[in-house]
Amino acid sequence: MQQVIWTLLGAHVAGVVLAAIAGFRSIRAGLAVAAFAPTITAIWAIWLFVSQDGLAGADGPPTSELVWVEGLDLAFRMQVDSLALLMTLLVSGIGALVFIYAIGYFAPDAAGGATFPPTLLAFSASMLGLVWSDSIWTLFIFWEATSITSFLLVGHKNSDANVQTAARRALMITGVGGLVLLAGLIILAQDVGSSTLTNLAAAEGSRATLAAILVMIGAATKSAQVPFHVWLPGAMAAPTPVSAYLHSATMVKAGVLLVAVMGTTFADVQAWKVLGLAFGIASMIWGGVGALRHVDAKLILAWGTISQLGLLITLLALGTGKAVFAATSILFAHAIFKAGLFLIVGEVDIRTGTRDIRKLGGLAKSMPITFAVALLSGLSMAGAPPLLGFPAKEAAIEAVLGLSGWEQIIGVVSVVGGAVLTVAYTTRFLIGVFGAGPDTIVKPRRLAMTIPAVVLGFLSVAGFAALGLVNDIVRPAAIELNAKSEVYGLVRWPGIKTAFVVSMAVLIVGFALGVGAAARKVASAPNATGADAADGLIDGILSNTPRFIAVVQHGSLPVYLATMTAAVAVAGIAFTDQVSLSHLQLWDTPLQGVLAAGIVAAAAAGAAVRSRLGATLTLGATGIGMSGIFIIHGAPDLALTQLLVEIIVVVGFVLGLGQLANQFPTVDNAWRATRLAVATLGGLAVMAGLAASSANPSGVAPIEDLTAGAVNDGGGNNVVNVILTDVRALDTLGEVVVLATVAIGILALANTRRAEA
Amino acid sequence: MSIALLLTVGGLTSVGLYLITSRSLSRIILGFALLGHASVLALLMSGGPAGRAPIADGSGSDGFANPLPQALALTAIVISFGLTLFLLALASRQKDHTGDDLVEDDIEDSRIAEVKQ
Numbered sequence: 001m002q003q004v005i006w007t008l009l010g011a012h013v014a015g016v017v018l019a020a021i022a023g024f025r026s027i028r029a030g031l032a033v034a035a036f037a038p039t040i041t042a043i044w045a046i047w048l049f050v051s052q053d054g055l056a057g058a059d060g061p062p063t064s065e066l067v068w069v070e071g072l073d074l075a076f077r078m079q080v081d082s083l084a085l086l087m088t089l090l091v092s093g094i095g096a097l098v099f100i101y102a103i104g105y106f107a108p109d110a111a112g113g114a115t116f117p118p119t120l121l122a123f124s125a126s127m128l129g130l131v132w133s134d135s136i137w138t139l140f141i142f143w144e145a146t147s148i149t150s151f152l153l154v155g156h157k158n159s160d161a162n163v164q165t166a167a168r169r170a171l172m173i174t175g176v177g178g179l180v181l182l183a184g185l186i187i188l189a190q191d192v193g194s195s196t197l198t199n200l201a202a203a204e205g206s207r208a209t210l211a212a213i214l215v216m217i218g219a220a221t222k223s224a225q226v227p228f229h230v231w232l233p234g235a236m237a238a239p240t241p242v243s244a245y246l247h248s249a250t251m252v253k254a255g256v257l258l259v260a261v262m263g264t265t266f267a268d269v270q271a272w273k274v275l276g277l278a279f280g281i282a283s284m285i286w287g288g289v290g291a292l293r294h295v296d297a298k299l300i301l302a303w304g305t306i307s308q309l310g311l312l313i314t315l316l317a318l319g320t321g322k323a324v325f326a327a328t329s330i331l332f333a334h335a336i337f338k339a340g341l342f343l344i345v346g347e348v349d350i351r352t353g354t355r356d357i358r359k360l361g362g363l364a365k366s367m368p369i370t371f372a373v374a375l376l377s378g379l380s381m382a383g384a385p386p387l388l389g390f391p392a393k394e395a396a397i398e399a400v401l402g403l404s405g406w407e408q409i410i411g412v413v414s415v416v417g418g419a420v421l422t423v424a425y426t427t428r429f430l431i432g433v434f435g436a437g438p439d440t441i442v443k444p445r446r447l448a449m450t451i452p453a454v455v456l457g458f459l460s461v462a463g464f465a466a467l468g469l470v471n472d473i474v475r476p477a478a479i480e481l482n483a484k485s486e487v488y489g490l491v492r493w494p495g496i497k498t499a500f501v502v503s504m505a506v507l508i509v510g511f512a513l514g515v516g517a518a519a520r521k522v523a524s525a526p527n528a529t530g531a532d533a534a535d536g537l538i539d540g541i542l543s544n545t546p547r548f549i550a551v552v553q554h555g556s557l558p559v560y561l562a563t564m565t566a567a568v569a570v571a572g573i574a575f576t577d578q579v580s581l582s583h584l585q586l587w588d589t590p591l592q593g594v595l596a597a598g599i600v601a602a603a604a605a606g607a608a609v610r611s612r613l614g615a616t617l618t619l620g621a622t623g624i625g626m627s628g629i630f631i632i633h634g635a636p637d638l639a640l641t642q643l644l645v646e647i648i649v650v651v652g653f654v655l656g657l658g659q660l661a662n663q664f665p666t667v668d669n670a671w672r673a674t675r676l677a678v679a680t681l682g683g684l685a686v687m688a689g690l691a692a693s694s695a696n697p698s699g700v701a702p703i704e705d706l707t708a709g710a711v712n713d714g715g716g717n718n719v720v721n722v723i724l725t726d727v728r729a730l731d732t733l734g735e736v737v738v739l740a741t742v743a744i745g746i747l748a749l750a751n752t753r754r755a756e757a
Numbered sequence: 758m759s760i761a762l763l764l765t766v767g768g769l770t771s772v773g774l775y776l777i778t779s780r781s782l783s784r785i786i787l788g789f790a791l792l793g794h795a796s797v798l799a800l801l802m803s804g805g806p807a808g809r810a811p812i813a814d815g816s817g818s819d820g821f822a823n824p825l826p827q828a829l830a831l832t833a834i835v836i837s838f839g840l841t842l843f844l845l846a847l848a849s850r851q852k853d854h855t856g857d858d859l860v861e862d863d864i865e866d867s868r869i870a871e872v873k874q
Contacts, residue, residue, distance in 0.1 A: 546872075549869060549870075550869070550870040550871075551870075553866050553869055553870060554862075554866065554867070554870050555862035555863040555864070555865075555866035555867035555869075555870055556862050556863075557860055557862070557863060558777075558778040558779065558780060558860070559778075561774075561777060561778050562778045565774055565778075583758055584758050584759075584760050584763070585758070585759060585760065586759070586760050586761065587759045587760065587761040587762075588759050588761075588762075588806055588807035589807070592759060592761050592762065592807070593761040596761040596762060596764060596765040597761075599765055599768070599769070599794075600764065600765055600768035600769070600772075603768060603769055603772040603773075603791050604768070604772055606772070606776075606787055606791075607772045607775055607776055607784075607787075612783060615783075615784070615787055616787075619787055619790055619791075622769075622790075622791065622794060623790075623794070626794050626797070626798070629762070629765070629798065630801075632807055633801055633807040633808075633822055634807055634808045634809050634810045634811065634821070634822030635801065635810065635822060635827045635830070636810050636812075637827065637831060638797075638801075638827055638830055638831060638834065641831055641834050641835065642834055645834060645835070645838040648838070648842070649790065649838065649841055649842070652841070652842050652845050653783075653786075653845060656845035656846060656848060656849040657783050657845070657848065657849070657852075657858075664781050664783070664784060665780070665781055665857065665859060675775050675778045675779075676775060678774065678778070679770075679771045679772070679773075679774035679775035679778070680771050682770055682771060682774040683767040683768065683769075683770040683771030683774065684767060684771075686766060686767060686770045686795070686799070687763050687764070687766060687767035687770075690758075690763060690766060690799055690802065690803070691758065691763060693803065694758045694802065694803065701804060701805055701823045701825070703811070703818050703821050703823055703824065704818045706811075706818075706824055706825065707811065707813050707818040707821065707824075708818075710813065710824075711813045717812050717813040717814065718811075718812050718813075719811040719812065719813065719821075719824040720811060720824045720827045720828050720831065723824060723825065723828035724828050724831060724832075727828075728828060728832075731832060732832070735832050735835055735836065738835075738836055738839055739835065739839050742839040742840075742842060742843045745843055745846065746842060746843060746846040749846045749847065749849070749850050750846070752850070753849075753850065753853060756853070
């Protein structure tokens with residue numbers, strides 16, 4: 001089944017390329033072409049669900065692996081397991097519907113035909129890659145790809161400055177979050193020693209805590225959790241198909257998905273749970289409140305999404321089998337009803353020209369089909385029977401009731417509170433958009449827009465009717481996340497139990513609250529403090545970056561070198577504990593000590609002396625001293641070579657610098673003290689590194705083998721020569737080539753001089 | 758490991774670094790040559806202590822110095838020799854153009870710094 005993954009991803013890539021190079025004038029034609037890949041992927045996923053074998057077929061789940069660097073555990077690794085298949089259904093199924101919807105959404109002459117369809121399809125591909133990833137590195141790459149495509153799609157309307165600001169805010173928050181995530185993933189992979197997501201070992205300890213915090217923050221930025229949520233309402237500046245697809249059904253679920261997948265790994269890390277609950281509960285409540293305060297129907301839904309994502313994070317952070325099962329069910333139900341509601345808002349927007357609930361009125365009569373679909377999706381969102389949202393929410397309430405201690409109190413209060421708010425803003429949304437009000441003039445229906453919304457609305461009913469099939473989709477995914485989910489299932493009629501009573505009470509209280517809120521049609525939208533603060537921060541960074549660059553990238557090459565030397569030397573401090581002095585001896589022979597002192601003295605004199613000729617002579621002295629060291633070390637070949645080289649170099653210096661002034665220029669004196677300090681530091685670092693490396697030898701030098709090999713196989717007695725000519729023959733050839741190149745270079749330089757003269 | 762050699766490597770590296778952060782290209786070349794010496798010596802030391810020259814004379818390999826780093830060091834010497842000579846030729850050409858061998862600031866970087874400040 002390995003080919004399936006590549007075929008489907010390939011189809012997406014081919015679609016992107018085709019839609020991009022074809023450069024359709026009409027955005028509709030581009031969308032029609034781009035819709036192909038998500039459609040076949042969705043059909044494949046559905047086929048896997050309905051076929052008897054499904055993923056448990058003979059071959060097991062489809063996997064695919066491209067190893068890049070084996071030793072570093074770097075591989076492009078994918079696996080379509082049950083959770084991935086569930087997500088595939090959402091990404092490609094809803095994706096296909098959104099592509100069709102977009103054909104109706106955009107006017108035939110809308111701009112962006114060459115850019116919008118390929119970008120949307122590129123997002124589809126990135127999202128598929130993300131949910132299929134089985135390596136945390138693969139996952140990260142696609143994670144970033146979704147952030148970038150999301151940025152491009154939000155900023156689709158590139159003539160509007162506000163849109164651009166919103167797109168930039170979304171990119172910066174999710175982008176920085178991505179970097180935080182990467183740091184967390186690196187620490188995690190180091191800690192557990194693997195990067196494969198399947199069966200990732202459990203992590204604990206202080207490093208695991210740090211990794212858990214970073215990963216959770218990364219997930220929270222992507223899933224728009226308070227206080228990182230400020231980008232999501234802004235992202236509503238995107239065309240509605242994008243909002244429905246990326247910012248309710250799929251991309252914002254990436255963070256949730258990550259928290260789900262990492263759940264078992266960080267199960268024993270307290271910070272993971274605490275941070276997850278903090279993000280989740282804050283978002284659930286603040287998102288619900290925000291949804292009650294806005295008058296833009298699309299913003300109501302966006303804030304509702306923040307709230308629902310908070311509920312998912314909360315349940316996953318709790319991490320019990322039932323909570324994970326409930327989260328998986330809500331993930332599925334939410335994608336269906338929320339995408340449906342977004343599509344409806346888009347249709348209302350296009351057909352009436354406004355999304356302001358104060359200006360909309362009488363749509364229940366003038367747009368009956370849309371109203372019916374909105375009612376179904378809305379009631380599913382509120383968790384009312386007989387719709388898919390009901391059993392899912394029921395499972396969530398049961399899950400928190402089943403907890404104990406402080407978790408139960410916090411869980412019940414927040415989930416019930418969030419549920420009440422959800423019912424309230426749903427009620428307000430439905431009354432506000434479709435209820436009484438000024439009669440709005442409605443343009444004719446566009447079928448391409450209505451049909452996908454009808455399909456999604458119908459799915460909320462059908463899901464409840466065919467709850468067994470939904471169970472088959474959701475349960476295996478939940479089991480993958482937490483084996484204890486196995487015993488749970490969605491039930492149509494739970495019977496009169498605590499959870500049911502609570503859920504009915506939630507519906508009644510929430511409905512009353514929603515009717516009350518709908519009656520107050522004043523805009524009490526929270527001012528955009530959060531978004532402004534985020535924009536201010538981004539502006540501040542952008543305006544200060546040039547100043548920073550001017551300081552760092554000043555242009556002085558010596559200062560660059562000194563900076564690098566100092567940085568490397570300072571980085572070496574971390575390894576000083578590996579330096580051992582026990583294996584050191586004063587010298588191999590006393591003569592070695594004398595030569596060493598001579599070499600250093602000659603080198604130092606060369607640096608101090610002002611005369612060029614003097615410096616050249618000290619260089620010669622250093623080289624001759626080196627030859628002596630080589631002889632003592634038992635390396636006559638080196639000594640001979642060094643001697644010859646040294647003579648030529650000194651001659652070269654005299655020839656090459658002959659025409660220069662006798663004295664070095666004095667420009668170097670400006671920062672001599674700093675240079676001395678940095679140079680000393682660098683020398684110390686090298687010494688420490690050498691002492692450390694020789695303290696940890698790995699194995700014994702194979703001198704005997706090398707000697708025997710040289711005599712028997714190489715046919716020579718000088719082992720060094722045999723290594724050079726036999727073992728490293730190609731290297732030696734390369735060396736000759738380098739010398740020849742240098743000779744040609746010098747000749748060319750000399751010739752140009754002659755030509756100029 | 759011999760402390761004398763360790764100090765030689767450290768000393769050569771320090772002086773070499775001091776010289777290559779200079780503005781004068783001829784001093785930079787001197788620095789490069791010294792850094793080359795330091796790295797050859799470090800390579801040699803990493804192979805073990807001093808010993809007999811590794812030339813088989815039928816008396817076995819006892820007490821031989823490690824031949825492998827020597828073979829590597831030989832290449833290093835020759836390459837740094839080539840580099841030194843080429844740099845010398847460049848310095849000489851620079852003298853033709855500017856009358857001196859001073860290394861100037863990176864023009865592009867200086868421009869960026871000027872614009873942004």
